Each structure stands twice: as C-alpha cells, then as structure tokens.
Amino acid sequence: xxxxxxxxxxxxxxxxxxxxxxxxxxxxxxxxxxxxxxxxxxxxxxxxxxxxxxxxxxxxxxxxxxxxxxxxxxxxxxxxxxxxxxxxxxxxxxxxx
Numbered sequence: 001x002x003x004x005x006x007x008x009x010x011x012x013x014x015x016x017x018x019x020x021x022x023x024x025x026x027x028x029x030x031x032x033x034x035x036x037x038x039x040x041x042x043x044x045x046x047x048x049x050x051x052x053x054x055x056x057x058x059x060x061x062x063x064x065x066x067x068x069x070x071x072x073x074x075x076x077x078x079x080x081x082x083x084x085x086x087x088x089x090x091x092x093x094x095x096x097x
Contacts, residue, residue, distance in 0.1 A: 003031045 008024045019027065073086070082089040
C-alpha cells in the first residue's frame, strides 16, 4: 500500500482532524514505517506455532478467604483524635438545606 498525501488527507477527513503540511509529511513517514514493519511480520514463517490465547496456563489461582483479627478495636482507635468506645468520630460536613 502506498502512503501519499491524498491518503493522509482522507484519513484526516475521516477522523475529523486537520494537519499542516509538515505534519502530513511526518505522518506519512510514520505510516510508511508501520506498514514496512507489518510487512516484516508477515514475512515470518508461523507454520506450526500455536496461537497465544492466554499468557500463562494457570487457571483461577485464588487464595482462600480467611477471617483474621490483625489488630484489636482498641489498637485501631488508639491514635484517633476523636472517638467513642466503638467508632472513629468525624466532624459533620453535610448541611441540610
């Protein structure tokens, strides 16, 4: 496929973009590089190579949920500036209208 300014203009119209002349030339060069790279990939022999569907073979590797009491309620509330026996207390910040 040949990448020319006409193709760049068509792509710009389809994508609702506008480019200056020097930008069009940069885009043309970049598209040429991408197409050349794709041609290199197409030249690689992939016969006998299975398609990669998943990155690894692991299936549902989950840990079991276990309830653990890491710190006590008193330890959790020990550094709170305002608290009662069970909860952190915060200033009211929602006003009724």
